Amino acid sequence: MVTTFTAELPLGIAKAVAEQPHKMYLYLEYTNTVDNIPTTYTTAAAIPNFSNPKDYYKQLSGKNYLRVQAIRDPNIVSSVAGSVYTTSTNFFGQSSGTSAGQLAGESFGTNSICYGAALVLAVDESEPSSDVVLARAYFTAAGERLTKTASSELFVTFPLTVSVTAP
Numbered sequence: 001m002v003t004t005f006t007a008e009l010p011l012g013i014a015k016a017v018a019e020q021p022h023k024m025y026l027y028l029e030y031t032n033t034v035d036n037i038p039t040t041y042t043t044a045a046a047i048p049n050f051s052n053p054k055d056y057y058k059q060l061s062g063k064n065y066l067r068v069q070a071i072r073d074p075n076i077v078s079s080v081a082g083s084v085y086t087t088s089t090n091f092f093g094q095s096s097g098t099s100a101g102q103l104a105g106e107s108f109g110t111n112s113i114c115y116g117a118a119l120v121l122a123v124d125e126s127e128p129s130s131d132v133v134l135a136r137a138y139f140t141a142a143g144e145r146l147t148k149t150a151s152s153e154l155f156v157t158f159p160l161t162v163s164v165t166a167p
Helices: 009-017 053-058
Strands: 002-005 023-031 064-072 077-081 084-094 113-122 132-138 155-165
Touching: 009 113, 009 132, 023 084, 023 155, 053 132, 064 113, 113 155, 132 155
Parallel strands: none
Antiparallel strands: 002 132, 023 064, 023 113, 064 084, 077 084, 084 155, 113 132
16 A cells, blocks of 8 residues: 655644544445556655645546545554654545545445555535645555455555654
């Protein structure tokens, strides 16, 4: 799996620490055809639209994404090594029988393939256009991708680690 933060991360952190009401979501990116899975997202630098990730999601072709509520693991791990402060936690998201893609076109159902996810801060739950995309991740190996079966839902763990170096 390869993960990159987006240019919206500082805005998301500012909104979170300002104690403004918000919820966390995951975007689960999927397709119904294996040929539509991006094969070039093998490094963080290769993931497009760092500066405006919402444009990326609006322009998906032959693909779609689910917007599912995320639950943060109550366990937060913090450490200090020299002047580097690191904090890690996990967010969990799951599709449901009523999950619907955010775009017209590719419907979500049996045999849909999840190949990527994004961690999103939702300022207004009912208005996805106000979402702040904090980080995006892609399952680079075929064995990492998740395929929806008739008797299952997709469950994704999104690990988040932030490191800060003291001046």
